[in-house]
Amino acid sequence: MDKMTFDKHTSAQFNAELEDARKHLMEMGGLVEQQIETAFKSLMEVDTDLATRAIEKDKDVNKMEITIDKQTTQILAKRNPAASDLRFIISVTKTVNELERIGDEAAKIAKQAIELADTGSGPQGYVELRHIGEKVRQMVQSALDSFARLDAEAALSVMQQDKAVDLEYGTAIRSLVTTMMEDPRSISRALNVMWALRSLERIGDHARNIAEQVIYLVKGKDVRHKKLEKVAEQVKK
Template identity: 80%
Template sequence: MVSITFDKHTSGQFNAELEEARNHLMEMGGIVEQQIEIAFKSLVNVDSELASEAIQMDKDVNKMELKIDKETTQILAKRNPAATDLRFIIAVSKTVNDLERIGDEAVKIAQQAIELSNDGAGPQGYVELRHLGEKVREMVQSSLDSFARLDADSAFEVMQQDKAVDLEYNTAVRTLVTKMMEDPRTITRALNVLWALRALERIGDHAQNISENVIYLVKGKDVRHKKLEKVEETVNR
């Protein structure tokens, strides 16, 4: 694990403000993790009540986004942070945005569960959906854990997982398209599952973004749009 040292401040209040922003980020991450779990469960069980619960949770996610945005803006305005402190504020702001977007994707999954429920259909038998859901949930959890521990190595491992998620997503899409061609009666259900798969793939992308934020915070290097080999070099320096 790679650790960093934050700047020392004469103001204890400044330290408290940074810690509060970090704690609220972790709190928001916990809500989003729970939202993903409930949304995915609503999909595989075709449970409209659970789906509605996941959708309602988005209000809490949005409230946390506004709260943390206000906190980081006030820190920038009052404290004029530099060096590691500034990277921390930037990383928090970007991660908050990704968490909010993950919440939006969880809502999309829940909406597909409601559609399937209304049609009296379910995604049973789509093994790829279950596998992808588990992988993506693990990515989100690991990316937040790497942020909490300021661990660039584990953040890089999450980035590596995204390639496997993309491959599994493409495989699942091909399987569903084949099923629709073989049996047109499955088209409506398959399209609902396709939209849910797309939302899961996007959640994986946002988990990768969070991991990139961690590496930026720890290493001071922007690794967005970099090949994995280059990111690995940055992490190992």
């Protein structure tokens, strides 16, 4: 979908402002996706150049957050939006905040890559790390896609994936603790991997939060802190 269908306004400029906000949000989302990919690759390959690039990209993400915040604030002040337009502005504002936090977590992953490089070790052997990393990258992509397409069912799927990631994260952490107990020499590397896993799990949480905003935008229902079964009922209504 290239454009969202907003409420009909007598002001064409109002429509243009809303569409511009949507485009900037999608642009920020694409930037964050690139940052995640670069950070994760830097971790798996222990590449400090890629890690530095991912950390630097966080500055661009932060600039976009400020730009979109100003944009939505001006729309609220000038247009006093109501109904679905107001839901859209609220959803954009909250989604931008989630994207900025995802960028922060991606930067943390890149910093763990640098830490691993400094110790001369890598994350090889931790298959859970790669698996969880691929899952959360897909979650972010799917959450943004559901926003672009106003697809509440796709957003629900993202929320369901987050539950699976949380379970896998718990298993991975227990495995790392066991590894550290059995081989004290592995503690430093295992801790770096553990912190990277934590950031990946948090990215999954933020992707879920974006999905919740999509459902709010499309259905007008606040599904935060609700069980998945209840969310599914509201999505299918």
